[in-house]
Amino acid sequence: MSELLCGDDPEPSDRSPAGPLFVPVRPGPVGYAARLFRTPLGERTAVAFTSARRLAVTLGPDQAWIRLAEPVLRTLAAPLGVTTVTVDPQLSAPAPTPVPPLAPVAVSPRTVRTV
DSSP states (O other): OOOOOTTTOSSOSSOOOSSOEEEEEEEOSSSEEEOEEEOTTSOEEEEEBSSHHHHHHHHOTTOOEEEEOHHHHHHHHGGGTOOOEEESOSOOOOOOOOOOOOOOOOOOOOOOOOO
């Protein structure tokens, strides 16, 4: 079965979330900038969430966010070469934490006998 074009279909097949999304941001020199992430295959993607709760569960309660519609987020990311928007990502890895250095091991000198 072939996909219908959006102009031919009263309900387009490629649906986007209704309403503004919760987009993680970071402080920048002139205000805030949308955070960009990488997919498991290394492709850059913009990320958005359908609720503040989902954003906090995935990125932590201290993550700053703004509300943006999906087309606006795509427009902001396009000049950076980012064409993918991931909504409500299911899997994420925690930020790496530094591993404390191992305590030095005391080595006692051995007496070597030659026979």
